[in-house]
Amino acid sequence: MSLEEFKKMDASTLPISKLISMIARGHTIYLNHNLKDLGINSSQLHLLFEISHKNNINQEEIASRCNFNKGAVARSIKKLEDKNLIVREIDEENRRQKKVSLTEDGKKTLNEAVKLLKNWESEVFNKDLIERELLQKVLKDMAIKTIELNKRGVCGDE
Secondary structure, three states: OOHHHHHHOOHHHOOHHHHHHHHHHHHHHHHHHHHHHHOOOHHHHHHHHHHHHOOOEEHHHHHHHHOOOHHHHHHHHHHHHHOOOEEEEEEOOEEEEEEEEEOHHHHHHHHHHHHHHHHHHHHHOOOOHHHHHHHHHHHHHHHHHHHHHHHHHHHOOO
């Protein structure tokens, strides 16, 4: 379907999940294109965010929090380490685990990436701050309910 055909469609006939998927896919394309200059991709950016939110996090926790498989996280972590964006150190409490934290270069890269994210938001989102905050709240609530729903389905609870 063309963009012009899509513009003419009644939004109420489109599943919310379809719209969210379209936005997420478009966002990923935008990020990957614009992150090239920083030497990372959108998946690696996601990991940098997780590491920045919890310094000295281990790879297993990153995989769980990002909903990525452990192998993919290990490969991305290796690439980020090779680019001097993160550092891995042995966890003295559990020597089989490695703690991951951002380097100064990693912090700078993350700050530059945040500027790209803000630019995307300013380009695609209405300037109305109240609408934006409402959308953020609704989407966060939907994300929480989706995680809870999937946990019940996976674990067989309830």
